[in-house]
Amino acid sequence: MSTHIVDNPYTGDVAASVExxxxxxxxxxxxxxxxxxxxxxxxxxxxxxKLVLRACEAMEKNTDAIARDITRQMGKPLSQARGEVGGMAGRLRHMASIAAESLADIVLPPKEGFERRIAKEPLGVVLDLPAWNYPLLTxxxxxxxxxxxxxxxIVKHSPRTPLCGEHFARAFAExxxxxxxxxxxxxDYAATEKLVGDARIDHVLFTGSVLGGHKMQAAAKDRFLHIGLExxxxxxxxxxxxCDFDKTVENIVDGAMYNAGQSCCAVERVYVHQSLYQRFVDAVEPLVRAYVLGDPESDKTTLGPIAQPWHPAELETFVRDATGRGAKLxxxxxxxxxxxxxxFFEPTLLKDVSADARVMREESFGPLLPIAPVRSDEEALALMNASSLGLTASVWTSDRDRADRLARQLEAGTVYMNRCDSLDPALPWSGVKDSGRGVTLSALGFDSLTRPKALHYRLRF
Known part of the structure; x- marks a missing residue:
């Protein structure tokens, strides 16, 4: 394999060169x-x-350098890249704050003459395969x-953002x-799949596409290895x-366009009750038009370039498919x-999008906001669940009971009320259907990184 070159999505210059x-x-x-x-x-x-917190501080000291590496490798506006360093630190500190309690032995109720505990032991070597869109968070x-x-x-980062793995390694060394x-x-991909099959790897966490997840699972076919898939x-x-109309409009647009829509939990399709439909479309349009495309290192830029060279053309096919099925651009x-x-890809608003359009069934991973009307909660629920993917879903309402009723029936790892495109590290992050398997973050996130050991002590005969 030759030297790996990463281009800058804005300038076209070499952003990184990795052996x-x-x-x-x-x-x-x-x-x-x-x-x-x-x-x-x-x-x-x-x-x-204490070790992990020191590593966090080491990374925070280099916030500007890390943020510029992110921006130059994948095009995220610099202000958002700096924000990702802060988000990374927040997740890390939360997990550190709950580690002692989460990793402590589970002491079972007393049984005469016995002591019974469940210890949580480390697995060994974890192979981390993060994604490029949020290279620190993933x-x-x-x-x-x-x-x-x-x-x-062992961090094997995405080919789009290989420098980010080095930042973690240096921070822990420091x-x-x-x-x-x-x-x-x-x-490369072939060598990574071979590594997944290596007996010296005890656990794998992969963040990426559904296709990539299947390849990782196939690579472990000869091993009893439970791979975490995000x-x-x-x-x-x-x-x-x-709903609170104005705040709903503002948050949904941001949830669809942030990071140029290159987020696994971005808002990718919106169903609006018909009583609000045209008003909603009219309110969304000026916000979509207001995004500023340009140099991601400029503070004026609010929508950066698309990271992958092939993706703008694919986004155009999503739009053509939708309009070919009756949607209005x-x-x-x-x-x-x-x-x-x-x-770049223009921030895009589509209305009257049919349920069979690709953009309503597949992950577009771009700044697309497709909207369709619905007549009832029940119709919305059916359409929201009509997907092979199930990562997050959001319900925008002032009625907590309505949100809870829908949340209990939505097929998603996370359901939000009046927010979206967000992650609270105190809650488990997971997906259902083709959106993945396993859990990261929260107290439950330690479960896949430890194995239970039963401690069964007879104290007296």
Whole structure:
């Protein structure tokens, strides 16, 4: 494999140049990781908490450099990239704050003459395969809880954002972690799939496409390996007739357009009660038109370029498919450039979108906002569930009981009331159907990174 080059989605210049990890180097990484697991296992949870917090501080000291690497590799506006560093730190600190309680032995009720406990032991070496769209957030979901639980982590980041794995490795080294606690490597897809099958890997967390998830699962076919899969979404929103209208409009547009729509939990389809439908479309249009495309390192830019070279053309096919099935294009719909630079896609508003349009069934991963009217809560619910994906869904209403009734029936890992495109680390992050398997974050996030050990002591005969 030759040197890997990442282009800057705005300038077209080289954003990163990475040498692939050789087989000999990879063997050394794996052996060092095995050694780190023994050192981490010998540390108390409190010592691991302090280690992880020191690593967090090391990354925060380099916020500007890390943010600029993100922006240059995948095009996220610099202000949003800086915000991602803060979001990463918030998730890490939350997991650190609950580690002692979450990893403590479970003491069972007294039984005469016996002591019974359930201990939570680290798995060993965790392979973290994060995504490029939120390169820190998708990585820290594994890195922080894995190390807190006593595991070593090997980060093989996305080919679009390979420099981000290096930032985690350097931060843990600076924090004084045992050698090999967090290491960064770079491999192509074939070598990554081979690594998944390596017996020295004890757990894999993959964040990416549904296709990628299937490939990771197939790569582990000869092993009893439970792979954590954080996959895509086609996340619906329902605007009920009693919503707080202005705030609903503002939040849904932001939820669809933030990070140029390149988010697994972005709002990807909106169902609006017919009593509000035209008013909603009219209110959304000026907000969509107001986005400023341009240099992502400029504070004036609110919508950055599309990260992947092939994706603008694919987004155009989503628009053509929708309009070919009767949808009306209100604004946008085209790949474009700004002053001859960048691979941008116009913020796009579609109305009267039919249920069979691809954009209402598949993950578009772009700044598209397709809207359709519904006559009732029941119709909205049926359409929201009519997808092979189930990551998040949102209900916009002033009636908590309405939101709860719908939430209990929605087929999604997370259901929001009056918010979207967000993640609270105190809550489990998971998907259903083709959106994935397993849990990260929250107290439950430690479960997939530990194994239970039964401690059954007879104290007297």
């Amino acid at each position: 692939p990890t050789t087989p000999a180097q990879l063997d050394a990484v794996l052996e060092k990781a095995r050694g780190a697991t023994r050192a981490l296992r010998a540390m108390s949870v409190d010592e691991r908490v 990585a820290v979901n594994a890195v922080a809880p894995a190390v807190l639980a006593g595991n070593a982590v 924090a004084g972690a045992p050698p090999g606690t967090v290491q960064a490597i770079f491999l 996959l895509g979404g086609n996340d619906p929103a329902y605007v009920a007739p009693d 209100v604004h946008g719909g085209r790949a474009t450039q700004v002053n001859g630079k960048g691979r």
